[in-house]
Amino acid sequence: MAKLIVDSEYLKDVEKARRELRALIAYKNCAPIMLRLAWHDAGTYDAKSKTGGPNGSIRNEEEYGHEANNGLKIALDFCEQVKSKCLKISFADLYQLAGVVAVEVTGGPTIPFVPGRKDSRVSPKEGRLPDAKKGVPHLKDVFYRMGLSDKDIVALSGAHTLGRAHPDRSGFDGPWTVEPLKFDNSYFQELLKGETTEGLLKLPSDLALLEDPELRRYVELYAKDEEVFFRDYAESHKKLSELGFTPGVVVRDGTVIAQGAVGIAVAAAVVVSSYLFEARKK
Amino acid sequence: IMLAVCGWHDAGTYDARTKTGGPNGSIRNGAELMHAANNGLKIAVDLCEEIKAKHPEITYADLYQLAGVVAVEVTGGPTIDFVPGRKDSTESPEEGRLPVADKDAAHLRSIFYRMGLSDQDIVALSGGHTLGRAHRERSGYEGPWTSNPLKFDNSYFVELLEGNSKGLLKLPTDQALVEDTEFRKYVNLYAEDEEAFFKDYAASHKRLSELGFSPPPSFFRRILKKTVAAFVVAAAVAFLSYLYDIYR
Numbered sequence: 239m240a241k242l243i244v245d246s247e248y249l250k251d252v253e254k255a256r257r258e259l260r261a262l263i264a265y266k267n268c269a270p271i272m273l274r275l276a277w278h279d280a281g282t283y284d285a286k287s288k289t290g291g292p293n294g295s296i297r298n299e300e301e302y303g304h305e306a307n308n309g310l311k312i313a314l315d316f317c318e319q320v321k322s323k324c325l326k327i328s329f330a331d332l333y334q335l336a337g338v339v340a341v342e343v344t345g346g347p348t349i350p351f352v353p354g355r356k357d358s359r360v361s362p363k364e365g366r367l368p369d370a371k372k373g374v375p376h377l378k379d380v381f382y383r384m385g386l387s388d389k390d391i392v393a394l395s396g397a398h399t400l401g402r403a404h405p406d407r408s409g410f411d412g413p414w415t416v417e418p419l420k421f422d423n424s425y426f427q428e429l430l431k432g433e434t435t436e437g438l439l440k441l442p443s444d445l446a447l448l449e450d451p452e453l454r455r456y457v458e459l460y461a462k463d464e465e466v467f468f469r470d471y472a473e474s475h476k477k478l479s480e481l482g483f484t485p486g487v488v489v490r491d492g493t494v495i496a497q498g499a500v501g502i503a504v505a506a507a508v509v510v511s512s513y514l515f516e517a518r519k520k
Numbered sequence: 521i522m523l524a525v526c527g528w529h530d531a532g533t534y535d536a537r538t539k540t541g542g543p544n545g546s547i548r549n550g551a552e553l554m555h556a557a558n559n560g561l562k563i564a565v566d567l568c569e570e571i572k573a574k575h576p577e578i579t580y581a582d583l584y585q586l587a588g589v590v591a592v593e594v595t596g597g598p599t600i601d602f603v604p605g606r607k608d609s610t611e612s613p614e615e616g617r618l619p620v621a622d623k624d625a626a627h628l629r630s631i632f633y634r635m636g637l638s639d640q641d642i643v644a645l646s647g648g649h650t651l652g653r654a655h656r657e658r659s660g661y662e663g664p665w666t667s668n669p670l671k672f673d674n675s676y677f678v679e680l681l682e683g684n685s686k687g688l689l690k691l692p693t694d695q696a697l698v699e700d701t702e703f704r705k706y707v708n709l710y711a712e713d714e715e716a717f718f719k720d721y722a723a724s725h726k727r728l729s730e731l732g733f734s735p736p737p738s739f740f741r742r743i744l745k746k747t748v749a750a751f752v753v754a755a756a757v758a759f760l761s762y763l764y765d766i767y768r
Binding site (some may be wrong): 256257259260261262264265343 | 588593594595596597598668669671672
């Protein structure tokens with residue numbers, strides 16, 4: 239994927255976008271749909287052909303028209319509001335930043351955000367995102383294709399701690415957890431309960447995590463230990479948000495270069511003077 | 521927003537001369553919660569109790585200030601540096617230390633100078649009214665100061681300078697900022713330059729949240745100090761041996 243020049247102006251714009259996103263999400267309570275937008279932009283990645291991924295292509299009408307993206311125009315419009323005040327940041331970066339902020343402001347882990355994704359107008363074909371009605375072989379197909387692992391599948395599924403399904407979008411209905419605006423490990427605790435709590439949702443693809451012993455191991459770990467879940471989730475989320483993206487060198491108006499140069503000069507001076515000192519002693 | 525006010529009203533009782541009051545968690549005492557200035561704040565104190573139940577080690581004093589810092593950050597405001605270590609106190613100061621909304625610039629100065637704060641702090645911190653609203657049953661006043669009371673930005677100052685067109689709230693103490701020449705300088709600056717407001721606000725908020733509090737040096741700082749001292753001693757020894765060598 240091509241890279242942007244990330245200079246100090248760009249970084250300032252990113253920080254402004256971060257604050258605008260926080261305010262927007264606080265005001266509209268829209269953390270879940272913003273997280274889903276980030277995920278659906280990134281989750282089209284194919285590691286073999288190096289196509290799709292977090293490149294802002296989801297803003298193309300043909301892509302947000304895909305069935306898997308039902309309802310996401312709302313999130314796209316929210317992001318447009320932010321973009322109108324932050325002119326430099328790419329859409330690709332903005333959508334991923336929205337995902338990161340959504341997790342943070344709902345009490346989830348802080349995920350490091352590296353900017354520099356370039357926008358693309360090329361949308362992948364429909365069908366790359368996982369289908370809620372399917373099971374383990376399908377989940378593994380989709381996520382392995384992205385270059386992700388079993389641990390990533392389970393950790394990322396934990397994001398269902400936020401939000402709900404809507405009959406007019408996916409056909410399913412309801413939240414997975416009792417507090418759908420709080421990011422914690424309750425998704426896994428609910429999943430392990432034999433009797434589904436009244437009013438809560440379990441998709442076929444959620445239940446699939448219990449059927450495979452490899453995947454189930456992680457479900458049990460995360461249900462027991464929220465800190466471990468947060469640690470693994472942050473790692474998997476960052477990976478997902480950077481599929482096909484190699485962060486470039488960040489140029490910060492020459493300060494780093496200047497400091498590096500000074501450091502090298504001082505070290506060289508020390509080496510040279512000690513050499514001269516030794517030579518004179520002889 | 522309530523959490524931000526809770527932090528402010530716990531800290532704002534500080535008296536720099538007697539070193540009483542300040543951010544020490546005393547606001548949770550029944551007597552202090554009953555002060556007229558604190559009408560409605562029981563809501564915030566109860567919200568914080570939920571969090572304290574899951575995190576018993578943090579002091580109430582730290583929790584209330586952290587809540588204020590988070591409230592600003594999460595609504596799009598600047599990131600304020602938070603240093604923990606405040607001790608809890610059960611002693612509440614007498615009523616009357618917080619500013620009263622229907623007074624003037626002289627009153628504001630007497631209250632904030634007593635805390636050890638400045639004119640710039642008064643104006644910057646008033647910008648906290650970018651968030652929230654007044655409630656008739658609490659303060660007697662009604663309504664928000666800005667069009668988006670859940671977004672932290674400089675619109676409080678912009679609205680102050682624009683007069684009453686939108687029917688937004690302006691307390692007598694808000695008006696005082698525009699009528700006083702010293703205060704007005706800052707109002708003009710912050711209305712024009714949001715970055716300058718954010719920078720000054722963060723500094724003033726931090727100061728307010730640390731009134732009467734001297735952060736103990738962190739573990740890392742103590743180790744760092746010892747390491748630097750050791751390094752200096754080693755360098756001095758090395759230098760002295762060079763000199764000894766040369767002059768032998």
